[in-house]
Amino acid sequence: MSDYDVIIIGAGLAGVTAARELSHAGRSVLVLEANDRLGGRVYTADRLGVHLELGGNWIHWLQPHVWAEVTRYGLGVDRGPKSEETYWIQNGKVVKNDLEGFLKFIDPGQRKLTEHAARLMPRPDLIETSKAFQEADKLTLQEVFDSLDLSDEERDANECAWVGHCNGPLDEVGYSAALRWTAATAGEWTTMHTATSVLRIKDGNNTLVDAIAADGAAEYRLGTPVVSVRHSDDNGEVTTADGTVITARRIISTLPLNILHELDIQPALNLIKRAASEEGTASKGLKLWIRVKGPIKPFFAYSTQHHPLSVIRTEFVGEEDAVLVAFGADIDRFDFEDIEQVSEALKVWRDDLEVLEIAAHPWGRDPYARETWLIQRAGAYTRSQEELRRSEGALHFASGDIANLWAGFFDGAIESGLETARNVNKELG
Ligand SMILES: Cc1cc2nc3c(=O)[nH]c(=O)nc-3n(C[C@H](O)[C@H](O)[C@H](O)COP(=O)(O)OP(=O)(O)OC[C@H]3O[C@@H](n4cnc5c(N)ncnc54)[C@H](O)[C@@H]3O)c2cc1C
Structure with a gap:
């Protein structure tokens, strides 16, 4: 018997989106986030007298996944x-x-x-x-x-x-x-x-993350870095930095590509994924x-x-x-x-x-990032895009870095969170 149906590693936009979807589907979900705040590369801080976006900034209605969330939660949109x-x-x-x-x-x-x-x-x-x-x-x-x-x-x-x-x-x-x-x-x-x-969320991009995280019954633990993942076809366990072991039927990693290879995963991560992570993005x-x-x-x-x-x-x-x-x-x-x-x-x-x-x-x-927004190196898409999105046993992946349409954007993170949650829910039966 596992502690949870699903453990999600990381509470950026991909993580909170997957958590909401799986929670709405009736799954028990635990989200483990290394930082003391939600959002990951969405990072709004009250600095220099304004809501400052230290991370991701702009959105647009041509980015369908993020715009749908703005509509869903009735968030105001502004421009500079x-x-x-x-x-x-x-x-x-x-x-x-x-x-x-x-x-x-x-x-x-x-x-x-x-x-x-x-x-x-x-x-x-x-x-x-x-x-x-x-x-x-x-x-x-x-x-x-x-x-x-x-x-x-x-x-x-x-x-x-x-x-x-x-x-x-x-x-x-x-x-x-x-x-x-x-x-x-x-x-x-x-x-x-x-x-x-051009366009930005009026009260700060963290209001989008907060709205998604508050929607559903997923449990969040902040300040809890995951250091290792063990999994088989049917279930998995994660160990956090303080040595706590937690089990689940499925695990979703939302780690940014540049740090994926640093996580201790057994069975070992597929070699194409590992090489893509070690090579790193061009986003420096x-x-x-x-x-x-x-x-x-x-x-x-x-x-x-x-x-x-x-x-x-x-x-x-x-x-x-x-x-x-x-x-x-x-x-x-x-x-x-x-x-x-x-x-x-x-x-x-x-x-x-x-x-x-x-x-x-x-x-x-x-x-917990080691990159800004996903920009691939020459040939990286051909070498790794398909493999990066593939699950391995009970371990699944979601990230703006592996999205198809607007990879490297909020939109891609939401696309990936939605898609992976759907796949995981289907597997759970
Ligand atoms: C400076 C900057 C500007 C940007 N500008 C834009 C923009 O204008 N428009 C746009 O759409 N996008 C922009 N982006 C990109 C956008 O912010 C990202 O693509 C998106 O937020 C990624 O979401 P994610 O959930 O995939 O990853 P992340 O937000 O990186 O989430 C991953 C989470 O995993 C956590 N984590 C990592 N390791 C561990 C661990 N071992 N254990 C537990 N948790 C862990 C991290 O702390 C993080 O919270 C920008 C990004 C940056 C940095």
Whole structure:
């Protein structure tokens, strides 16, 4: 007799979604979460005078799973201020224009980069196995940019728009990232851009996690890292860091891909899964919040992929101050906790900004994440996507990192939680 029908490891969006579904199906569910808070890579903190999203930020109605949850719980949706100025770098000089001007400037490059997305991935909600896609998946985003006929200035601007999306050095990012994101918006790069970076949940993204976790009768234990999993075809047991052993008929791991191989699992994890986890994702970048003295006009700014900060924009604007969100390709490129270094990084565009405070969570160094949002390396999709989603005995997997449609997003985490819960419930009979 097992203690629970299902144990879920991790209370991020995939975990809470699976817990709700299984609880609604009448299963007894225990969720074990290493951190002292729910949410995982959804991490809303009251900092810099606002609800600050240290983790995932934006949602859109083109992301069907997350939008359905927003509707279900009646959550308000908001957006940041529209940019009135846009800065980018051309011939080593800063150009000041409006956002439309920038989008027009990068349009030819973005079109060339993404023109085959809808053809190569006609159904991004399913696993793509065509030869044409697999050939494209062998390339890095950098290799594809290098093959496009772009001037140096166009290249800098086009590349750094993708650092904002991919959060990693482009020579480590698989071209599949651009294909998958654009295929999810039926091949339209501007729609993809909007769908991934404008709308946010008004009272903080943690309100979504809290609403899902409160819905159903699953039991949650916070501050309880799981250190090992043992399983057979019919049941399993987990051991927590304090040595407690708990049994269940099924176990669901929602661990981020980069730390999956660190968990002691017996029988040993399938070799393809293990290799994918050891290789790691390309998501090694930085998301940084910066409060500056106001008043300033809302703005957007792009530099190059080689700068510490490639993309920056105002997300909150007040009379006295403004809060900017910034992205860089590599968390180790500069000391993002040092106000001096951050001020220096902003000078690539303008030297009139006075930095008051900064806030960030170092996801790449967080032992329970070690990555920001899923961005696959070249060939990783072909090598591992199908296997990563496959259960092993009583052990199942759910994660935004292994979703099909919007992998690396809230939407993907919910998709994966729903799907895995359905499979587990079916197995339990
Ligand atoms: C900086 C940043 C910006 C992002 N921006 C966006 C965005 O704008 N829009 C968007 O849709 N998505 C965004 N994302 C991605 C999105 O946040 C994630 O894809 C999604 O939240 C992942 O959910 P998950 O449940 O799969 O994984 P996680 O949220 O990582 O959940 C896994 C859980 O497992 C726990 N855990 C790990 N190890 C153990 C253990 N041994 N024992 C017990 N528990 C354990 C972790 O603490 C965590 O709570 C962003 C992510 C980051 C980090």
